[in-house]
Amino acid sequence: MCVLFYYVRPNGRCECKEWRDQQDGSIAPSIDARIEQLRRYGLKVLNTEMMCRVKAKKPSERIPGLYELRHRGKKWRIVIIHSGSLDAFVLLCGWRKSQRVQPEDVEHARMLAREYLSSTAESEGRLICL
Numbered sequence: 001m002c003v004l005f006y007y008v009r010p011n012g013r014c015e016c017k018e019w020r021d022q023q024d025g026s027i028a029p030s031i032d033a034r035i036e037q038l039r040r041y042g043l044k045v046l047n048t049e050m051m052c053r054v055k056a057k058k059p060s061e062r063i064p065g066l067y068e069l070r071h072r073g074k075k076w077r078i079v080i081i082h083s084g085s086l087d088a089f090v091l092l093c094g095w096r097k098s099q100r101v102q103p104e105d106v107e108h109a110r111m112l113a114r115e116y117l118s119s120t121a122e123s124e125g126r127l128i129c130l
Helices: 015-022 028-045 103-118
Strands: 003-007 051-053 066-071 076-083 088-096 127-129
Touching (some): 003 015, 003 028, 028 066, 028 076, 028 088, 076 103, 088 103
Parallel strands (some): 003 088
Antiparallel strands (some): 066 076, 076 088
């Protein structure tokens, strides 16, 4: 079993949880099922239809441990980062996919990952265990 956390930003917002809680019955069950699969199997689901690394156009944009949990049929994404120090996944943000690539959503996820990595979220208690 893998430990999962929601990331709480310095401003107190928990974007991934807020996004998940706003989803209706047409996709909420698929989100919960994918999260449960991630909890159960962890990195074993990497490079499957369920989870892949977040790609970067330039090497300088690449963030180690940054992944996308996804459901192609329901067209949603959750960006997560693997925390080696916690040996856990931290859920950063989510969105419904409306086009092939959504650069603004991907860039926002990268910004949240950089914010998390540069913060002391772990020691400040800004993680919510799922």
